[in-house]
Amino acid sequence: MRTKLDACLQMVNGVLLGKEHQVRLAMTCLLARGHLLIEDLPGMGKTTLSHALAKALGLSFQRIQFTSDLLPGDILGTSVFDKDSGQFAFHPGPIFAELVLADEINRATPKSQSALLEAMEEGQVTIEGATRPLPDPFFVIATQNPVTQGGTFALPESQLDRFLMRLSLGYPAKGAEKALLLGEARRDLLPRLEPVFDHAELAKLQELVPQVRASDALVDYVLRLVEATRSQPQFAWGLSPRASLALLAAARAWAFLADREYVIPEDVQAVLPAVVGHRLRERADPSGHGGGALVRWLLTEVAAV
Amino acid sequence: MSTRRSSVAQPIPRVALTWLLIAQALVMVPHLFHLPAWTIALWLVCALWRIQIYRMRAGYPNALAKVVLMAGAAAGVWFSRGSLIGLDAGSVLLISAFVLKLVETRSRRDALVLVFLGFFVVVTGYLFDDSMLLALFTLLSVSALLASLIGLQQSAFAERPWPTLRLAGGMLAQALPLMLLLFVFFPRLGPLWSLPQPAGGAVTGLSDNIEPGDIAELSQSGELAFRASFDGPMPPRSQLYWRALTLERFDGRRWSQSSVAQYPIEPQWQKRGEALRYNVIMQPSSRPWLFALDTGETSLERTRLMSDFRLERYRPVDKSLFYQVTSWPDAVREPEDSPLLQRRALQLPEQGEPRARAWAADLKRRYADPQALVQALLQHFNREPYVYTLKPPPTGVDGIDAFLFDTRRGFCAHYAGAMTFVLRAAGIPARVVAGYQGGEVNPAGNYISVHQFDAHAWVEYWLPERGWVSVDPTFQVAPTRIEQGLEEAVAGERSFLQGSLFSALRYRSIGWMNQLRLSWDNLNYGWQRWVLAYQGEEQANLLQRWFGAFDTRLLLIALVGGGGLILSGVALGLLKPWRRERDPQQRVFLGFERLLARHGLRRARGEGPRAFAERAATALPQQAESIRAFLRVYEAQRYAGRPGAVGELRQALTGLRRRLPWRFTRSTR
Amino acid sequence: MADTPLRPRWDRWLAKRIPAAQRVRLDQRRIFIVPSRVGAAFGVSLLLMLLAGINYQNSLAYGLTFLLASVGIVAILHTYRNLAGLVLKAGGGGAVFVGEQARFKVLLESSGRAHQAIAIGWPPAELQSLDVPALGLGECELSQPALRRGWLRPGRLKVESRFPLGILVAWSWVDLDQALLVYPRPLPGDLPLAAGRGDDGEESGSHQLGQGADDYQGLKTYQPGDSKQRLHWKAYSRGHGLLVKEFAALSGRDLHLDLDALEGDLESRLSLLCHWVLQFCNEGQAFALHLPGVQLGPDSGETHREACLRALALYANEQRPGNRP
Known part of the structure; x- marks a missing residue:
């Protein structure tokens, strides 16, 4: 199992060059049963990452390109009248896949956005009165262009909270980019990937994560972090209990990936930027985005021991 | 998290009001037995009224209503107690105020007044009843009063009843050791000024004049008269004649105390033989005399030995009294003749009882020696068919004649009275002695309880040179009465405690019940002996015994030293200073940080232990292995939850310390 | 010690004993404790009860007096305990204009046990009272009128507690080193x-x-810090996102x-x-x-x-x- 996990990481890293940390975080997010938000400029490999993950984990993959004219039905599916049977037949939308890539989610209207986000939250969709469960595992990778790009609808804070992590891939390092340019086209590599896990194995992994031990001392550290966001004046608002649960869950998964059966403060610190960055705002700039400075402050100023 | 304003003038919270109502009820309960009925009604009305005020169904009393209520209460006290001063009236007045205050309690200040009044009412209760049960019960009242005090605090804590009560009880428990210390060592003073005493209710007991029937009546009472415990072995019960008083005047029907006996004349006597030392705790008798074996001396202040060898206190005994007595049973009492003695001890009515007088004259003629005469008399009682009974047939005029020659059935008072009469008629000075005989030995407590049914009368006659000699004619008739007690003596006629069906004493034959009764009695005796009686002299005695000395300095040292010790103990338990230290692993880790800081490696606040250790391992490659070893143990204990001794961690640190070059100060590497 | 000649000396002594800091933990060096007025009344009641005990030679009256006196002494520990270990932290506060109420946030943090009925404020103003749960955090906002522009430094803060019986008051004077900027009072008028x-x-x-x-120059996407007055709401409602009108x-x-x-x-x-x-x-x-x-x-x-x-x-x-x- 352990070697398979490493092989899986290896495989994705082979497709997406020089992004080991981000790949590991994405894997962590998946193991912790969370959804992932990738925020980056176009062409940074967001789609490649999702595709590679889906392949490596043996998940069915669907991609939804969000546009301003996308309707909720385009995501969830619709009922179409079937002449032969004389009945309405349900045509499931692209959301009925195990790994859904919601590309450029901030281009769609809030209505379509919330259709996706509600499905994410509840693990099921309700269409025309009928409730249909989504597949298990169900993992959403949403991407968005940074809000500074014009003509977009930024996700509100309440929706952001539903993503366990927010990542930014960033430009590749020089060496990685060179390898990229010299090598095969990345997308061509994808069909050749063989799934490493089957569903049962993945479910088993996800079950093992919560058993990673978080000692009192460690939970105290998480509490100190959370409490600091609630009491320090530079934070516009504090982290919610959902956020502290997310932080602990992500730290567990991170420790699990590192082959450790207990969490140490460094695990928390490794996932902290990705888990809380999108949930924090500076008081001086509550409408701004990203709490990078705040996360750095948390990492340096909150006593780790 | 709410923010509130603080002030004494604030309205009282609901919880505090509930506590006040409960506390008031608990404080009132012990008083219910002696309060006039209207006070209890007033209390119920006031409590209901206050509840209605809380439910917004009624208003607070206005000024006029308050005046009317207070005046009404005062009038009520006047009518039911006949006065507004004195302890009895004063206590009713205090309780009325306590009850009325509740109605007008709106602010915290009022509530505080109510609570403090409550404490006073509890103290007043002690003046009327000082039993152990009451004392235990008042602990409840005091807890409720303290809970009210806590309930008045503006805290969410005070809104939860159980934690409040637990805190109040906990504080009482923590205060207990200190209270015991104060109780034992706080110097006891005599009364600073005289205060009205609680009026003794109707107390059954010996009175200063008796008809024979009176003692038969007393014998129906299972009430306790007194308890005594001996320093040495207890004498056999047939020798336990507890003198109360002597009855020297006979008017043809009643024997009564001579008026001469009231004069403070010091009797003459010589101590002879072995002394008996014992102490007595008397129940309230409303009479001034104390009980003692012949011939006793006591150190109790303002108590003297009167001319007829009874011990008398300056005032009636209204509450239980503790005193120590030393008695000389073989003492020679008033060996010298005096006209006064002759006059007192030979007094007889002018006429009446002709047959007895004739028989006395006959005896006198036959026996010249008074001693022989007395013996003959006793022989007579022994030989003739006299019957000891609690139900003698009624006699008319010349009761002694009827008893001696016709009915021949009687009780100790009959025998004593008749014998004294005959002795006097025969010219031998004699008198009736009233008191108690015997008592019930409590094996658990090694003390003796004397009840009212142990009341007894016997005879003293006077011989020149030898003085007064005691003799008990009842012994001739019913030796079991003296040797075993009344119950056995009258077992045949089932008249023992006939009237008091519920007296536990009636069920002495049932083993476990008797055991229970004796233990309970023992407990009460201990309570009286060691708590209630713990006043000036007892304190001095006890401390003398414990420390061999007794002075103010000792008290001060004991109070301050003991108090300090107890307080430190309570403080340790409460504050738990050891909790404030960080856990041991953490202390060792701090040592690890200090050690590395001396080598220029300081952990940043937000740096995790592993990151720090890795940094240190890179900076100190030679010690890297020890550093990592320490980290492994630390992580295993702190984060992996693997229990391990702190010693292991400390060892790892020591290992690292040895491998590092010694540095004293922090270097700037 | 309102305005006595001793005031400066008292202040100096306090400043030495409890130096100003953004975070103050109350401990035995910083907590003072005396009987309150209620405590004095309690003492007088005890004295009267003792007199009753002495004059009636009543052991139980003695006993109750001693019990309550001991409760009073034990209450010293309880009252002290209620304040000890409490950590006060400055929570900051926003700038205000002269004439407004300056609001200072104070955070009370428990480092172990719960603290009940903690009153806090600047006398002679009334103190605010709050509870701090065990290992929890309490927060209160205290206000002081801003009278002059410049830095407003509130005086020492009084923290007190009378819990549990109210007969004792434990208190401390804490300087949380708080300061808040007071702007001048805006007064309308013509500008020459x-x-x-x-x-x-x-x-x-x-x-x-x-x-x-x-001159109107055109639109640009909104960035944090742009004035909300210039938002192009119409474009927003049309779904073009937040745009800002730019003026040269x-x-x-x-x-x-x-x-x-x-x-x-x-x-x-x-x-x-x-x-x-x-x-x-x-x-x-x-x-x-x-x-x-x-x-x-x-x-x-x-x-x-x-x-x-x-x-x-x-x-x-x-x-x-x-x-x-």
Whole structure:
């Protein structure tokens, strides 16, 4: 199992060059049963990452390109009248896949956005009165262009909270980019990937994560972090209990990936930027985005021991 | 998290009001037995009224209503107690105020007044009843009063009843050791000024004049008269004649105390033989005399030995009294003749009882020696068919004649009275002695309880040179009465405690019940002996015994030293200073940080232990292995939850310390 | 110790014993404890009960008196315990204008046990009371009138507790080293021409200065810090996202607020400037502020506004927040 996990990481890293940390975080997010938000400029490999993950984990993959004219039905599916049977037949939308890539989610209207986000939250969709469960595992990778790009609808804070992590891939390092340019086209590599896990194995992994031990001392550290966001004046608002649960869950998964059966403060610190960055705002700039400075402050100023 | 304003003038919270109502009820309960009925009604009305005020169904009393209520209460006290001063009236007045205050309690200040009044009412209760049960019960009242005090605090804590009560009880428990210390060592003073005493209710007991029937009546009472415990072995019960008083005047029907006996004349006597030392705790008798074996001396202040060898206190005994007595049973009492003695001890009515007088004259003629005469008399009682009974047939005029020659059935008072009469008629000075005989030995407590049914009368006659000699004619008739007690003596006629069906004493034959009764009695005796009686002299005695000395300095040292010790103990338990230290692993880790800081490696606040250790391992490659070893143990204990001794961690640190070059100060590497 | 000659000595002693800090943990060095008024009444009651015990030679009355006295002594520990270990932290507070209530946030943190009914405030004002749960956090906002511009340093904070019986009061004086900036009171008034604008003397009145003065340049996407006054709401409602109307700031036509160009006493001139700073910011105008030795702008936006107000508050009133007067 352990070697398979490493092989899986290896495989994705082979497709997406020089992004080991981000790949590991994405894997962590998946193991912790969370959804992932990738925020980056176009062409940074967001789609490649999702595709590679889906392949490596043996998940069915669907991609939804969000546009301003996308309707909720385009995501969830619709009922179409079937002449032969004389009945309405349900045509499931692209959301009925195990790994859904919601590309450029901030281009769609809030209505379509919330259709996706509600499905994410509840693990099921309700269409025309009928409730249909989504597949298990169900993992959403949403991407968005940074809000500074014009003509977009930024996700509100309440929706952001539903993503366990927010990542930014960033430009590749020089060496990685060179390898990229010299090598095969990345997308061509994808069909050749063989799934490493089957569903049962993945479910088993996800079950093992919560058993990673978080000692009192460690939970105290998480509490100190959370409490600091609630009491320090530079934070516009504090982290919610959902956020502290997310932080602990992500730290567990991170420790699990590192082959450790207990969490140490460094695990928390490794996932902290990705888990809380999108949930924090500076008081001086509550409408701004990203709490990078705040996360750095948390990492340096909150006593780790 | 709410923010509130603080002030004494604030309205009282609901919880505090509930506590006040409960506390008031608990404080009132012990008083219910002696309060006039209207006070209890007033209390119920006031409590209901206050509840209605809380439910917004009624208003607070206005000024006029308050005046009317207070005046009404005062009038009520006047009518039911006949006065507004004195302890009895004063206590009713205090309780009325306590009850009325509740109605007008709106602010915290009022509530505080109510609570403090409550404490006073509890103290007043002690003046009327000082039993152990009451004392235990008042602990409840005091807890409720303290809970009210806590309930008045503006805290969410005070809104939860159980934690409040637990805190109040906990504080009482923590205060207990200190209270015991104060109780034992706080110097006891005599009364600073005289205060009205609680009026003794109707107390059954010996009175200063008796008809024979009176003692038969007393014998129906299972009430306790007194308890005594001996320093040495207890004498056999047939020798336990507890003198109360002597009855020297006979008017043809009643024997009564001579008026001469009231004069403070010091009797003459010589101590002879072995002394008996014992102490007595008397129940309230409303009479001034104390009980003692012949011939006793006591150190109790303002108590003297009167001319007829009874011990008398300056005032009636209204509450239980503790005193120590030393008695000389073989003492020679008033060996010298005096006209006064002759006059007192030979007094007889002018006429009446002709047959007895004739028989006395006959005896006198036959026996010249008074001693022989007395013996003959006793022989007579022994030989003739006299019957000891609690139900003698009624006699008319010349009761002694009827008893001696016709009915021949009687009780100790009959025998004593008749014998004294005959002795006097025969010219031998004699008198009736009233008191108690015997008592019930409590094996658990090694003390003796004397009840009212142990009341007894016997005879003293006077011989020149030898003085007064005691003799008990009842012994001739019913030796079991003296040797075993009344119950056995009258077992045949089932008249023992006939009237008091519920007296536990009636069920002495049932083993476990008797055991229970004796233990309970023992407990009460201990309570009286060691708590209630713990006043000036007892304190001095006890401390003398414990420390061999007794002075103010000792008290001060004991109070301050003991108090300090107890307080430190309570403080340790409460504050738990050891909790404030960080856990041991953490202390060792701090040592690890200090050690590395001396080598220029300081952990940043937000740096995790592993990151720090890795940094240190890179900076100190030679010690890297020890550093990592320490980290492994630390992580295993702190984060992996693997229990391990702190010693292991400390060892790892020591290992690292040895491998590092010694540095004293922090270097700037 | 309101205004006695001992006051300065008392202050010095306190400053040494409980130095100012942003975070203060109450411990035995910092907690004082005495009987309260209720405690005095309690003591008198005990004395009366003792007299009853003595005069009636009643052991139980003695006993109850001793029990309650011991409860009183044990209550010292309880009252102390309720305050000890409490950590007070300065929670900061926003700037205010003269005449407003300055609000200071104070955080109370339990480092172990719960703390009940903690009263906190600046006497003689009434204290606020709150509970702090075990290992939890309490927060309260205290206010003090802002009377002068500049740094407002509230005095020492009184923290007290009478829990559990109310017969004792444990308290401490804590300086959380809090300071808060007080801006001048904005006073509306006309702006003389010279102060209102640059050197090109247009004759229009000061009230019209904001409208249409600058040229509309086009739209740009909203960025944090842009004035909300200039948001293009219509475009937003059409789904184009947040756009901001851009105006060209024409040099030479900037608005200049200059202290020296005004007349009157210093405080009223500062108040007038303050009013106009707020006015221009509301209108989204760019402007510059000149104080002797200080030159800010021309610029617009929140940051500029803060800088200007700060300069006005501190002009000729430089007290460092950290230094005690």
